[in-house]
Amino acid sequence: MKKxxxxxxxxxxxxxxxxxxxxxxxxxxxxxxxxxxxxxxxxRTSGVxxxxxxxxxxxxxxxIKYRYNVxxxxxxxxxxxxxxxxxxxxxxxxxxTTKAARFGASFLLQYYPFKKNGFYIETExxxxxxxxxxxxxxxxxxxxxxxYTFVVGKNRNIGLDIKMNMFHxxxxxxxxxxxxxxxxxxxxxxARTQIETExx
Numbered sequence: 001m002k003k004x005x006x007x008x009x010x011x012x013x014x015x016x017x018x019x020x021x022x023x024x025x026x027x028x029x030x031x032x033x034x035x036x037x038x039x040x041x042x043x044r045t046s047g048v049x050x051x052x053x054x055x056x057x058x059x060x061x062x063x064i065k066y067r068y069n070v071x072x073x074x075x076x077x078x079x080x081x082x083x084x085x086x087x088x089x090x091x092x093x094x095x096x097t098t099k100a101a102r103f104g105a106s107f108l109l110q111y112y113p114f115k116k117n118g119f120y121i122e123t124e125x126x127x128x129x130x131x132x133x134x135x136x137x138x139x140x141x142x143x144x145x146x147x148y149t150f151v152v153g154k155n156r157n158i159g160l161d162i163k164m165n166m167f168h169x170x171x172x173x174x175x176x177x178x179x180x181x182x183x184x185x186x187x188x189x190x191a192r193t194q195i196e197t198e199x200x
Contacts, residue, residue: 025151035068038185059085073112100132118149
């Protein structure tokens with residue numbers, strides 16, 4: 001327990017120290033009027049526990065997202081994503097594997113509550129089309145995702161996002177503490193011009 005506490009404190013201090021050095025860089029992604037385009041990738045595994053695991057699943061979830069800052073540190077945006085995976089279910093003492101795919105369109109709200117670091121909170125409203133071997137249907141979902149942005153690159157022109165998909169309306173907290181998502185984003189338009197001016 002003590003080791004876990006010390007590790008948590010060390011990680012917090014490292015992030016805090018690093019965040020001070022990137023305060024000015026974050027403005028590229030948080031100032032009013034700036035916009036960015038990014039790609040994300042996450043994975044999701046699931047299981048239903050009976051006497052043994054009766055259902056096992058593994059999914060890959062790539063997506064592309066656009067964000068526009070309507071205010072300082074507050075942005076709205078949209079995204080397109082897909083989820084491809086396989087699920088194995090035990091039937092009559094044998095595992096039967098099926099494939100399924102999801103295609104989603106999202107509306108995003110993202111807010112950076114602190115001026116001095118890259119911690120953010122994202123809310124995602126998603127409508128998905130689900131295609132499997134048995135049916136095609138749609139599903140609306142709401143997700144809550146806390147995360148952190150690191151600004152990297154020679155010209156401070158890449159945002160590295162790391163977030164946890166903590167809660168979904170239809171999935172609850174059953175996969176707590178969430179699945180990690182890694183993404184990169186680049187500034188567009190006005191924000192891109194700011195970077196080019198600073199680097200000259």
